[in-house]
Amino acid sequence: MKGQKRIKVLMAMPALESHTRGLFTVASMFRDAGMEVVLLGNELPERIVDTALQEAVDVVGISTYCGSPVVFGRDLLKYAEDKGIKKNTAFIIGGIFPPKDEPTLKEMGFCGVFPPGPGATREKIIACVEGAVKK
Amino acid sequence: MKLVNKILRGDVGAASRLMKDIEDEAPDATDELKKLYPHTGKAYVVGVTGAPGVGKSTLIDTLIKVFCQGAMKVGVIAIDPSSPFTGGAILGDRIRMKYFSKDQSVFIRSIATRGWTGGLSKHTLSMIHVMDAMGKDIVLVETVGSGQVEIDITKIADTSIVALCPGGGDEIQTMKGGILEAADILVVNKADREGADDLKLKLEIMINRRIYSPDQWKPGVFLTQASNGAGVAELMEEIFRHKDFLITSGGLRANREKRARIGLHEAIRSYVENYISEKIANNTYLDNLISDIAERKTDPYSAVSEITDKLIGTTIK
Numbered sequence: 335m336k337g338q339k340r341i342k343v344l345m346a347m348p349a350l351e352s353h354t355r356g357l358f359t360v361a362s363m364f365r366d367a368g369m370e371v372v373l374l375g376n377e378l379p380e381r382i383v384d385t386a387l388q389e390a391v392d393v394v395g396i397s398t399y400c401g402s403p404v405v406f407g408r409d410l411l412k413y414a415e416d417k418g419i420k421k422n423t424a425f426i427i428g429g430i431f432p433p434k435d436e437p438t439l440k441e442m443g444f445c446g447v448f449p450p451g452p453g454a455t456r457e458k459i460i461a462c463v464e465g466a467v468k469k
Numbered sequence: 470m471k472l473v474n475k476i477l478r479g480d481v482g483a484a485s486r487l488m489k490d491i492e493d494e495a496p497d498a499t500d501e502l503k504k505l506y507p508h509t510g511k512a513y514v515v516g517v518t519g520a521p522g523v524g525k526s527t528l529i530d531t532l533i534k535v536f537c538q539g540a541m542k543v544g545v546i547a548i549d550p551s552s553p554f555t556g557g558a559i560l561g562d563r564i565r566m567k568y569f570s571k572d573q574s575v576f577i578r579s580i581a582t583r584g585w586t587g588g589l590s591k592h593t594l595s596m597i598h599v600m601d602a603m604g605k606d607i608v609l610v611e612t613v614g615s616g617q618v619e620i621d622i623t624k625i626a627d628t629s630i631v632a633l634c635p636g637g638g639d640e641i642q643t644m645k646g647g648i649l650e651a652a653d654i655l656v657v658n659k660a661d662r663e664g665a666d667d668l669k670l671k672l673e674i675m676i677n678r679r680i681y682s683p684d685q686w687k688p689g690v691f692l693t694q695a696s697n698g699a700g701v702a703e704l705m706e707e708i709f710r711h712k713d714f715l716i717t718s719g720g721l722r723a724n725r726e727k728r729a730r731i732g733l734h735e736a737i738r739s740y741v742e743n744y745i746s747e748k749i750a751n752n753t754y755l756d757n758l759i760s761d762i763a764e765r766k767t768d769p770y771s772a773v774s775e776i777t778d779k780l781i782g783t784t785i786k
């Protein structure tokens with residue numbers, strides 16, 4: 335057997351978030367870049383990780399606008415570690431959060447952190463994902 | 470522990486990785502499938518097809534729930550189309566599948582068609598085998614939602630459900646496309662909407678116009694409201710009634726043979742396609758043939774004989 339490999343991304347957001355636009359915009363962006371995007375919507379960290387495991391995704395993308403990304407991110411990455419998918423999965427997060435959270439999120443294991451602004455362009459997000467998957 | 474043993478014990482990570490390799494057509498995937506195959510053949514396969522937005526995913530979500538309440542282990546394969554332009558895909562069925570089992574007895578996998586037509590993906594059958602080997606009692610397959618009825622699912626499912634809903638506008642169109650032949654069970658979803666009873670009646674009239682011999686299964690029409698679960702328990706009962714019918718009529722065995730036939734055909738097709746793309750398409754041989762065909766120095770029919778001659782040493786006439 336021999337065929338084409340495709341990057342598979344899971345897009346989700348924390349429970350109770352109601353801003354879905356960011357999630358759909360980024361999902362379409364990934365699709366247009368030739369990736370396969372599983373949409374999940376609002377979920378608890380535990381379920382996002384279980385889904386990532388079932389779907390064997392390369393990337394988990396979190397879109398957050400109103401929650402506390404640091405708490406959510408820590409839970410998410412802890413479950414990912416427990417389930418043994420942290421090492422082989424790239425975690426990225428984007429949306430609205432205070433700039434001071436950025437280094438904390440990177441430190442805990444998000445390889446891409448995209449607060450609003452010039453850092454979160456289409457090119458940069460895709461380059462980040464493609465780079466992370468290659469590793 | 471070996472991958473196969475892990476899968477047989479129901480290890481989600483192991484099964485999931487193998488499914489990825491199957492989709493990516495990684496070289497080792499075939500060997501693993503060979504080892505798994507003797508352990509398959511137990512799961513009951515239910516297909517759900519129907520136009521976009523009729524509620525297939527929502528229906529599957531409620532079916533998962535009733536199956537789980539019956540202590541059954543459930544696998545789901547949800548297929549969405551790949552973009553023909555970029556190859557990318559949005560796999561959105563899962564957003565409706567909110568039922569969650571803590572014990573991991575429900576395994577949902579979203580897959581893209583990757584250019585395969587007919588409402589399934591190229592590797593749907595292999596994916597079913599993996600879920601089967603994991604010990605799933607039921608595997609539900611959601612086909613791509615399309616205007617016409619996706620007949621391919623009926624070739625691999627034990628029970629095929631065709632879902633419709635009132636006010637789709639194209640309901641009559643769907644009826645033309647041979648749903649009665651394709652469906653073991655017809656579902657009119659969105660029963661809360663106006664016109665549901667009407668649609669049910671129309672379908673029943675169509676069914677009653679056909680002649681069924683006593684040993685033939687006659688599809689029933691069921692009203693459901695997938696969004697709140699109404700009618701779904703009855704639908705599950707009907708699935709099992711159909712299963713019992715298949716057991717007593719020998720249809721279950723026939724289905725196995727049907728799947729084996731398709732599995733073999735697909736394996737051959739895949740082998741031939743890969744052989745051609747690796748051994749022939751990589752050199753200029755095919756390009757030369759193509760320009761010869763274009764310039765009418767040869768024709769595609771002679772060219773294919775030449776290729777099959779190279780492939781299996783016999784000319785296919």
Ligand SMILES: Nc1nc2c(ncn2[C@@H]2O[C@H](COP(=O)(O)OP(=O)(O)OP(=O)(O)O)[C@@H](O)[C@H]2O)c(=O)[nH]1
Nearest residue numbers: 521522523524525526527565614659660694695696
């Ligand atoms: N009113 C009503 N709406 C429903 C019912 N079941 C599903 N829906 C809604 O119909 C919409 C489509 O449902 P899905 O389950 O995504 O439909 P689908 O057939 O899987 O769609 P595709 O996979 O895109 O082809 C959603 O907004 C559901 O909430 C129902 O019984 N009644």
Ligand SMILES: [Mg+2]
Nearest residue numbers: 525526561562
């Ligand atoms: Mg769906």
